[in-house]
Amino acid sequence: MSATSSIFDQDLPRTEANYAALSPLSFIERSAEVYPNRLAVVHGDLRRSWAEVFTRCRQLASALQQRGIGKGDTVAVMLPNTPPMVEAHFGIPVTGAVLNALNTRLDAETIAFMLDHGEAKVVIVDPEFAGIMQKALSLRKSSTPLLVIDVEDALYTGPLQRIGSISYDEFLASGDAGFAWQLPADEWDAIALNYTSGTTGNPKGVVYHHRGAALNAVSNILEWDMPKHSVYLWTLPMFHCNGWCFPWTVAARAGVNVCLRRVEAKAIFDAIRQHGVTHYCAAPIVHSVLVNAPDAMKQGLPAGVKAMVAGAAPPASMIEGMEALGFELTHVYGLTEVYGPATVCAKQDGWEALDIGERARLNARQGVRYHLERDVRVLDSLTLQPVPPDGETMGEIMFKGNIAMKGYLKNAKATEESFAGGWFHSGDLAVMYPDGYIKIKDRSKDIIISGGENISSIEVEDVLYRHPDVLAAAVVARADAKWGETPCAFVELKAGATCTEQDIVAHCKKHLAGFKVPRAVVFGELPKTSTGKIQKFELRKQAGSAAAIDV
Template sequence: MSDIFSQDLPKNDANFAALTPLSYIERSALVYPDRVAIIHGALTQTWSETYTRCRRLASALQQRGIGKGDTVAVMLPNTPPMVEAHFGVPMSGAVLNTLNTRLDAEALAFMLDHGEAKAIIVDPEFSAVMSRALGMRQSKHPVLIIDTEDALYGGTVKHIGSVTYDDLLASGYPDFAWQFPTDEWDAIALNYTSGTTGNPKGVVYHHRGAALNAVSNILEWDMPKHAVYLWTLPMFHCNGWCFPWTVAARAGVNVCLRRVDPKSIFDAIRTHKVTHYCAAPIVHSAMLAAPADIRQGVPHQVKAMVAGAAPPAAMIEGMEQMGFDLTHVYGLTEIYGPASVCVKHDAWSDLDVGERARLNARQGVNYHLQRSVSVLDPLTMQPVPADGETMGEIMFRGNITMKGYLKNPKATEDAFAGGWFHTGDLAVIYPDGYVKIKDRSKDIIISGGENISSIEVEDVLYRHPAVMAAAVVAKPDPKWGETPCAFIELKAGADVTVDDIIAHCKAHLAGFKVPKAIVFGELPKTSTGKIQKYELRKVAGSAQAIDV
């Protein structure tokens, strides 16, 4: 059979353009030049001003020899330079690497080396840890260090770079003619995830996926033009789930929040009439636990996305009473943050809160522009029965999926085996097509929305001279969702205390990775000597928590 439509109808500049989220800010600056784009303390910045600053950033980076294929890292809280970096860096052709501000110098040094950063933009709050990280790099290639300044930072400012951010922008051209990517498969961002090993993996995003997930965010939320978005979610986390690009597409308002605490959140909601925000369960729990005088006076409904753990009935009920509408999403770094959503149905509103919580606890269905999410048998790669009981592995496929892991072809091949992205999360699928996680990947602990590799923590524990064997599993926690619980078998005759172990961990790990419970004793093992972690998970919940 001949296909008459495939003949003599080639793609050309008139009928095809690469997808990129950079087009969103260009349009908003053109159509809504005087609409507010960014609010930060006393600063109010329009979309026209923001677009100009992004073009200046791109121009200035190119003038310093940074372009396509280069990496620009940023160590920033949720401030205006972080918003601008999401556009200005890729406008230069470079790839944006947002660093986790909670990490220690050793981990940051690894990322700077592995990602081959040519430049780094640093907030004064993190100048000390970045200075240490830069000194620990193995690579000797020069790095352009750019210092930002922020009137809302109350600490001592110590510049570690050769130029300030504002001086850098002043050297760039305001009408810089940045180029659209010629290939939407080009990299736009690099994000590091703990994965299942101590060494983080570098997840590479492409322009196409970023553009499509940004639009999917709009569709999942029915997000209107000029939405007012509060930055409670760190922009270093999966590029803020692609919301810097989403907000630009809607010509919305980025309300920056340097520090996340209940008072700041409620004050911002009231002052700026915030309509949308995203946050981990711990943030919502903190909001619910805030004193009544802080919580009062929200005059309008606020839409919130929650991910990291299913929202319990008490959270749903409490947020509803305050006028908040929760949407439960699910995803991983490898799929641009959330790529599935628990779509709510009108009929659910008539159910009691317990039943609504049960339905809302599911990870749901694929995002609009993600091709598919399913639960497959990882051996046969066939779908499991949609009976809500048979377990398999959650897998995704489609455009909202990473290019792969940087410099790690084996891990990339394994992740995409059989034409699906393997999440490592065990789940069931219900007759209505909704997915629900039943068990986490064995080696990952999700604490306050942060991934912690149990293997990384175990490696540190094994470095202590008194430790014979160690295993780390997740301990349920009402505040953080999960925290690391360490089970330690000591060497014969060893004399060591819990405080000794905690001090040892603090010397080698970021604070959020330090175990919050320590249990000494012989570890259960198989006949071949393998530690039986599933047995430890059964007792981790009753382990005594430690204030660290």
């Protein structure tokens, strides 16, 4: 017996009988077997059961395999939240190929880079994005031919433009409905490729593995206590961290995917009423749109809809607004590199009895680790030692465990740096509270250093959101001859509001130390990404020309 073995290693082999690799692809197989006739997909007048969706996924896999697609090949898709996007999350990776869900808001040059960098061999395109995809294909530097597949959608009403050699339904029809559903032998195999929204240079390709995707999908169930047959509304783009792994989560619960081509307040409210939606996820801006929608749109909503918000901390006005709608709001936090949400602000007994201000303060925290994430800590970026849990000492949020990417595609240096010291470095600066909950103070690049003092842009933004006229707000550094940097506030007002720069400054003075008060205020619609995040890099460009005001 070797020094490292024990009696529990003797004659106890790991075999196919007692070990199987984790993969979220097993979830749809089970739902189709156990609940074949349960509703799986809703899209306009279209209804499909889990048995029907599973058959279509097998046909997609078979058709891809017949055209030589297999392990390690990349299949890109440029689709809105429609049934083919759901099918792509199963039919593509079961061949061993890797799903690359492209951001539908990107320019042709960036799409061309992603197709080349990811070495895509197939691309499936919705008609809404045919024009931008055709341009992207013309800009590719690679000479490798691409099979382009055109999707047809009855709910698309724009101009039709075929750029592929075959339609999606024709492609599926060529596949075998009896395709053998083989899960990967190695759960470390890549399942998806997602590109970060780079603000400078080319975006980085984040590679997910089957193990992480399966565990995060299950964690979603645990954090939300999602029951069987939940009705999930697709307000969150499935191209964003694979919809935070919810295509696989919904399959695990044999739930209902209520598809949504466009994220609009009326469409969301109508879908919730019509289909009995129980869960949805969205960026803060989407929740704000719902809260601030006309009262007539909100009539007849069912109580108890569970909403998940990630990104900026939900301000008190959003929490109050969601409660008025009868919705239950859960705050999560994560990054592309950790499969979307990887921490949750788990609510404790007694919080509901607190006043709205205190509830907003508690719920604004990023919280604690997801169930199946090994560890999340706030560490000193240099020493990797934990910061004291005093709610004041800042460090960097770092993750460890299965719900972390394999690494950055073709970028060994960035991968090594991001995993230095055995932790994934998020780049987000935060504090740890005595109860073990973390709270982001800023991105390292977003801290404003004014006269030697650190100013958290998030802290200033939290105050701005407390103003009743503010719909959206962002704060960035503005160069200042005397102080080095001062806060510059960009504010998007609610419809009909007549707030002035002086009103904003006076409001901030009530809640902030003088040096933290914005020295410039700019009104207007804020630039946002396709997932609703405010694009601070665009605002930094504008901050230099913003006029200073007397504070």
